[in-house]
Amino acid sequence: MSDASPESGAPQPVLARNCSVDAVVAAVLFAVGAVVVVQARALGAGWTSDGPGSGYFPFYIGLILCIASAGILYQAVASKKRDTGAFVDREQFVRVLSVFVPAIFFVVAITFVGIYIASAVYIAVFMVVLGKYPAWKAALIGVLVSAAFFAMFEVWFRVPLYKGTLDPLAFLGY
Amino acid sequence: MVELNSLLQGFAVVLTPLNIGLMFVGITLGVLIGVLPGLGGANGVAILLPLTFTMSPTSAIVMLSCIYWGALFGGAITSILFNIPGEPWSVATTFDGYPLAQKGQAGQALTAAFTSSFIGALVAVLMITFLAPMVAKFALRFGAPEFFAVYLLTFCSFVGMGKGSPFKILVSMALGFALAAVGMDTVTGQLRMTFGQAELMRGFDFLIAVIGLFGIGEILLSMEEGLAFSGKAARINPKVVWETWKLLPRFWVTSVRSSLVGIWMGITPGGATPASFMSYGLAKKMSRNGAKFGTGELEGVVAPETAAHAAGTSALLPMLALGIPGSPTAAVLLGGLLIWGLQPGPLLFVEQKDFVWGLIASMYLGNIAGLIVVLTTVPLFASILRIPFSIIAPVIIVICAIGAYTVHSAMLDVWFMLGFGVVGYLFKKLDYPLAPLVLALVLGDKAEDSFRQSMLVSQGDVLIMWSNPLVGSITTLALLLLLWPLISKLVARVRRPKAVDPVLAEQPVD
Numbered sequence: 116m117s118d119a120s121p122e123s124g125a126p127q128p129v130l131a132r133n134c135s136v137d138a139v140v141a142a143v144l145f146a147v148g149a150v151v152v153v154q155a156r157a158l159g160a161g162w163t164s165d166g167p168g169s170g171y172f173p174f175y176i177g178l179i180l181c182i183a184s185a186g187i188l189y190q191a192v193a194s195k196k197r198d199t200g201a202f203v204d205r206e207q208f209v210r211v212l213s214v215f216v217p218a219i220f221f222v223v224a225i226t227f228v229g230i231y232i233a234s235a236v237y238i239a240v241f242m243v244v245l246g247k248y249p250a251w252k253a254a255l256i257g258v259l260v261s262a263a264f265f266a267m268f269e270v271w272f273r274v275p276l277y278k279g280t281l282d283p284l285a286f287l288g289y
Numbered sequence: 290m291v292e293l294n295s296l297l298q299g300f301a302v303v304l305t306p307l308n309i310g311l312m313f314v315g316i317t318l319g320v321l322i323g324v325l326p327g328l329g330g331a332n333g334v335a336i337l338l339p340l341t342f343t344m345s346p347t348s349a350i351v352m353l354s355c356i357y358w359g360a361l362f363g364g365a366i367t368s369i370l371f372n373i374p375g376e377p378w379s380v381a382t383t384f385d386g387y388p389l390a391q392k393g394q395a396g397q398a399l400t401a402a403f404t405s406s407f408i409g410a411l412v413a414v415l416m417i418t419f420l421a422p423m424v425a426k427f428a429l430r431f432g433a434p435e436f437f438a439v440y441l442l443t444f445c446s447f448v449g450m451g452k453g454s455p456f457k458i459l460v461s462m463a464l465g466f467a468l469a470a471v472g473m474d475t476v477t478g479q480l481r482m483t484f485g486q487a488e489l490m491r492g493f494d495f496l497i498a499v500i501g502l503f504g505i506g507e508i509l510l511s512m513e514e515g516l517a518f519s520g521k522a523a524r525i526n527p528k529v530v531w532e533t534w535k536l537l538p539r540f541w542v543t544s545v546r547s548s549l550v551g552i553w554m555g556i557t558p559g560g561a562t563p564a565s566f567m568s569y570g571l572a573k574k575m576s577r578n579g580a581k582f583g584t585g586e587l588e589g590v591v592a593p594e595t596a597a598h599a600a601g602t603s604a605l606l607p608m609l610a611l612g613i614p615g616s617p618t619a620a621v622l623l624g625g626l627l628i629w630g631l632q633p634g635p636l637l638f639v640e641q642k643d644f645v646w647g648l649i650a651s652m653y654l655g656n657i658a659g660l661i662v663v664l665t666t667v668p669l670f671a672s673i674l675r676i677p678f679s680i681i682a683p684v685i686i687v688i689c690a691i692g693a694y695t696v697h698s699a700m701l702d703v704w705f706m707l708g709f710g711v712v713g714y715l716f717k718k719l720d721y722p723l724a725p726l727v728l729a730l731v732l733g734d735k736a737e738d739s740f741r742q743s744m745l746v747s748q749g750d751v752l753i754m755w756s757n758p759l760v761g762s763i764t765t766l767a768l769l770l771l772l773w774p775l776i777s778k779l780v781a782r783v784r785r786p787k788a789v790d791p792v793l794a795e796q797p798v799d
Contacts, residue, residue, distance in 0.1 A: 137719050144460055151467045154482045166745045169479040172737040176466040183459035190456070202718065207513045211714070214512045218505070218686050218710075222703050230694065234687040238680070246679025260684055264691065272340050277694055 127204035136202045137191040144184040151177030213245060229279030235261035265289075292419055299646030303654060308351050312655055315352040316662045319359015323375050324367055324670050326678075327508040327685045330360035330376065330601075331617040331727070335499040336692030338625050346629040347644055351651040353625060354605075357618050358410070358652075358659045361561075361601045363670065365402040365594055366663070370395060370521050370671050377797050378561035378597040381569040385582060385589030390521040392585050396529040397536075399667055404537060405544060405591040407660045409599035412548040413555065414652045417606050421638070421649070424610040428635040433742035434753050438763035440736040441754075442770070443613055446557050447725045449770030453798040454720070461716065462725040468493045469733020476741060488701050495730040496696045499621055501706040502723050504689040506713020508682055525667050533587075540591045543572050547592045551599025556607060558615045560724060561600040566796040568596030602652065609645060610635060613732065617724050620731040720798045 151173055159168030191197055203211070217237065224233035239257035242248040268274045269289045278284055303309075322333035334353050341349035364376035369386035382402060389398035431439075444462055451458045471482045472492025483489040537544075547568040554564035572592035573582045582589045604615030605622070612634035614620035626633045631641055638645055663670075693706035716723060729736075747753035755761040769776075 140715055140719060158479060158481060162749055167741050169474045169477045169481055172740055173467065173470045176463050179459055180463035180467060183456045183463065186456040210515055211509050211513050214509060214682060218707060222707060226700055230691060238683040241683035242679055246677055256680065274339060274695055276691060277700060
C-alpha cells in the first residue's frame with residue numbers, strides 16, 4: 116500500500132488507491148483460502164469409511180474463497196476499469212489511526228487493570244487529546260460512565276466483567 | 290382461523306406488566322442505538338444479548354425484537370434532521386427527508402417517516418401471522434437435502450440480487466463459512482483449523498464478528514469522515530402530527546406498493562437497504578410528482594421508510610419458520626434463540642407455541658409502542674447527536690468491548706473484535722457486503738450438517754439435490770440466481786444497455 120503518488124495541486128496526499136488496497140486485501144483473502152484448502156486436505160477432504168470427512172465441506176469453501184479472490188485480484192490489477200479513486204488520504208488515515216491505536220492500548224490496559232479502570236482512563240484521555248476538553252471534565256465523565264457500567268453489570272444484571280490480572284478494584288468486593 | 294386464536298393466546302402471553310415495561314425499554318434503547326453512529330440493529334442486539342440470558346425466552350425476545358424495531362424507527366431521525374443516515378436502510382430517506390427539514394418541515398417529515406414505518410411493519414406482521422405457520426407446516430416435511438437447498442438459495446440470492454461485484458459477495462460468504470468451520474467439528478469431534486490453539490477450539494462467535502464488523506468498523510469509518518453534526522431543529526406537536534396524518538392517505542398506492550416490495554425483499558435475503566432504494570425508485574417513476582422527488586416530497590419519505598420497515602419485519606419470517614434469518618439482525622436474534630435453548634425452524638411452531646405467538650403478538654404491540662415513543666421523544670434523541678463525537682466514540686468502543694467480553698467472558702474475544710473491526714472498515718470501504726459473511730458465520734454449521742447428511746444419504750452423489758421436484762426446483766432456482774450476474778451480462782450484450790438511475794447508484798453495498 117505504499118504507492119503514494121501525490122497529484123500536483125491535490126490538497127491532501129493520497130496514501131492509497133482503491134485498486135491497490137483491493138489487490139492487497141484480495142491477496143490476503145487468497146492466502147486465507149489456500150490455508151483453508153491445505154488444512155481441509157490434512158483433515159480428510161475426501162470420503163472416509165463413515166461418510167464425508169471433516170475437511171469435506173471446508174475444502175470447497177476454501178476453493179470458492181481462492182477462486183473468487185483471484186477474480187478480484189485480477190480485476191484490481193489487470194482490468195481496464197479498475198478503480199483508481201483515493202482509498203484514504205493522509206488526514207483521513209491519521210484520523211482513523213487516532214481512534215484505532217488508542218483502542219489497542221485500551222484493550223491491552225483491560226488485560227491488566229480490568230474493564231472499568233481502563234474505560235475511565237480511555238474515555239478521559241480520548242476527550243482531552245482529541246476533544247480538547249479540560250482534564251477535570253474529562254476525568255469526571257470517564258469515571259461517571261465507568262461507574263454507570265459498574266452499577267449496571269455488577270450490581271443490577273450480575274454479569275461480572277473482566278477485572279484484570281492486577282485486579283485493582285478487588286477492595287469493592289465484586 | 291387457527292392463527293387468530295393462537296395470536297390471541299400470544300397477546301395473553303405478552304400482556305404482562307413486565308413484558309410491556311421491557312417493550313418500552315427495548316424501544317427506547319433501540320432508537321438510541323439507531324441514532325448513535327457505530328451502533329445499529331445487529332450489533333446493538335448482539336451487545337445486549339448476554340443481558341437477557343437470565344430472563345425467560347419470551348421476555349428476552351420481546352425486549353430484543355423491540356430493540357430492533359426501535360433501531361428501524363431511529364434510523365429515520367438522523368437522516369431527516371442531520372442528513373446522516375444512522376443505518377444503511379435510511380440512506381434513501383435522506384433524499385427527500387433532509388430537504389423537507391431544510392424547508393422547516395422536519396416535524397412533518399418525521400411524522401410521515403414514523404407513520405409509514407409503522408404501516409410497513411403492520412402489513413409485514415399481518416403477512417407473518419398468516420404465512421409463517423403455513424411455511425412452517427410445509428417445511429416440516431423437509432429433509433436434509435431440502436434444507437441444504439434452501440440454504441443454497443439463501444446464499445445464491447445474495448449473489449443474484451446483491452449490488453456490487455459478485456466475486457466480493459462470494460468471498461464475503463466463503464470467509465464466513467471458513468470462520469464458522471474453525472473449532473470442533475460437530476460430527477466427527479475433530480479439531481479444525483485451530484493451529485494447536487486451545488482458545489480457538491470454541492471457534493469464532495458470530496456475535497463477536499457482528500460487534501466488530503458493524504460497531505468498530507463503523508466508528509473507524511465515521512472518524513475518517515471527521516464528523517461534524519449540523520442538525521435541524523425538530524419540533525413535533527400534536528397539531529403537526531394530525532395535519533400530516535390527514536395528508537398521508539393520499540399516498541396509499543405508494544404505501545401498498547412499498548409494503549409489497551419490502552415484504553418480498555425481506556423474505557428473500559435482499560434486506561431493508563435494497564428494499565428502500567427499490568421502493569424509492571419505483572415511487573419516483575410512478576408518482577405524479579416524481580419529477581419533484583429529491584426536493585422535499587412527503588411521498589419520497591413515505592416510500593423508502595415503508596419498504597425498509599416492512600423488509601426488516603418480514604426478515605423474521607424465514608427465521609421463525611425455517612431457521613434461516615433474512616438479515617444480520619435476524620441472524621443475531623436467531624443466535625439468541627439457540628442460546629435460550631430453543632431450536633429455530635419449523636418445529637418451533639409445534640413445540641414452542643407460546644414463544645412463537647408471543648413474539649408475533651409482541652410485533653404488533655412493539656410497533657405501536659415504538660410509534661408512541663418516537664413521536665413523543667424525538668427532540669430528546671436529536672439532542673443526543675449534539676454530544677460531541679470525541680465523547681461518543683470512546684464510549685461506544687467501551688460498550689463494544691464490554692459486549693464482546695460478556696459473550697463468553699473471554700479476553701481473546703475482545704481482540705477478535707478489534708480484528709473484525711479492521712475487516713469491517715476495509716470491507717465497507719472496498720464494497721464487500723457484510724451480510725453474507727454474518728449469515729454464513731451463523732448458518733455455517735447447520736448448512737454443513739445438512740450438506741453432509743444429504744451426501745451421506747446419497748453416498749456422495751450430488752444429484753440428490755434434484756431427487757424430487759421440490760428440492761430440484763429450489764436448487765435450480767438457486768443456481769439460476771448464482772449465475773444471474775453472468776446471465777444479465779449476456780442479456781445486456783444482446784440488448785442495448787439502459788441508463789442507470791442516478792438514485793440507485795447511491796445505494797450502499799449492505
